[in-house]
Amino acid sequence: MLEVVHVTKRYRKVLANDDINLTIEDGRIGVLLGPNGAGKSTIIKCIMGFLKYQGQIQVNGLENKSIEAKKIMGYIPEIPSLYPNLTVDEHMEFIARAYKLKDYKAYKDALLERFDLTDKKKKFGDELSKGMQQKLSICCGLLPRPRLVLFDEPMIGLDPHAIKELKKVFEELRDSGCMVLVSTHMIDSMEELWDTTYIMKQGRVAAVVERENLKDNNKSLEDIFFEITEGAALEREV
Numbered sequence: 001m002l003e004v005v006h007v008t009k010r011y012r013k014v015l016a017n018d019d020i021n022l023t024i025e026d027g028r029i030g031v032l033l034g035p036n037g038a039g040k041s042t043i044i045k046c047i048m049g050f051l052k053y054q055g056q057i058q059v060n061g062l063e064n065k066s067i068e069a070k071k072i073m074g075y076i077p078e079i080p081s082l083y084p085n086l087t088v089d090e091h092m093e094f095i096a097r098a099y100k101l102k103d104y105k106a107y108k109d110a111l112l113e114r115f116d117l118t119d120k121k122k123k124f125g126d127e128l129s130k131g132m133q134q135k136l137s138i139c140c141g142l143l144p145r146p147r148l149v150l151f152d153e154p155m156i157g158l159d160p161h162a163i164k165e166l167k168k169v170f171e172e173l174r175d176s177g178c179m180v181l182v183s184t185h186m187i188d189s190m191e192e193l194w195d196t197t198y199i200m201k202q203g204r205v206a207a208v209v210e211r212e213n214l215k216d217n218n219k220s221l222e223d224i225f226f227e228i229t230e231g232a233a234l235e236r237e238v
């Protein structure tokens with residue numbers, strides 16, 4: 001289980017995350033939905049342990065900044081950060097060695113095939129298109145088979161085939177008991193895939209929407225999103 005408890009992050013005068021609480025259980029998909037600047041990337045970076053913040057974050061009971069926690073966490077950043085002098089295949093090998101993976105070759109090849117990178121194996125990072133870079137970044141994030149996977153705006157720049165594959169990946173991760181957290185500002189992009197949506201506004205979680213509860217509520221996620229983001233900020237459960 002991922003547990004984010006009372007997390008507050010300031011960048012000097014900017015309050016980017018204001019007392020964030022969220023939980024993702026095993027085998028569940030959480031979505032961070034919010035307009036630009038709502039604080040989605042910041043909370044993901046806090047969960048990954050890249051930033052200093054106030055509050056507590058635990059993954060399966062482990063402190064998020066511990067080595068044990070990092071071994072089970074995967075992160076696909078909003079902007080791919082590749083090595084210009086490493087090829088596609090070398091990026092994957094680098095990850096495999098960093099995580100001391102064993103028996104990873106078949107999975108590596110399957111990931112590259114799935115995201116149409118098999119014939120790009122020998123291309124260098126700076127020879128890839130933006131979409132190809134994003135696909136490689138996804139493959140690198142998935143190779144260590146993380147139990148918690150954080151995707152920051154993962155569909156931006158992907159072609160329809162890659163988006164379809166990525167959605168299948170979300171389902172497979174969920175079905176294998178992983179925790180998934182996806183940030184997006186596109187309401188429809190996660191379709192029926194999410195279990196819990198955290199609607200963020202101005203650094204706060206303004207509403208927590210559970211899919212089960214949406215059925216009894218005559219409103220769509222879109223209705224709730226616009227009510228929250230265009231109306232007064234109020235924290236509530238739906």
Ligand SMILES: Nc1ncnc2c1ncn2[C@@H]1O[C@H](COP(=O)(O)OP(=O)(O)OP(=O)(O)O)[C@@H](O)[C@H]1O
Nearest residue numbers: 011014016034035036037038039040041042043185
């Ligand atoms: N490194 C930084 N230094 C200063 N302020 C920052 C920094 N990174 C983010 N911010 C500010 O923190 C706030 C939240 O930004 P964040 O990137 O978390 O939002 P977001 O919801 O991910 O937005 P987007 O959808 O545009 O990616 C914004 O006001 C942003 O300007």
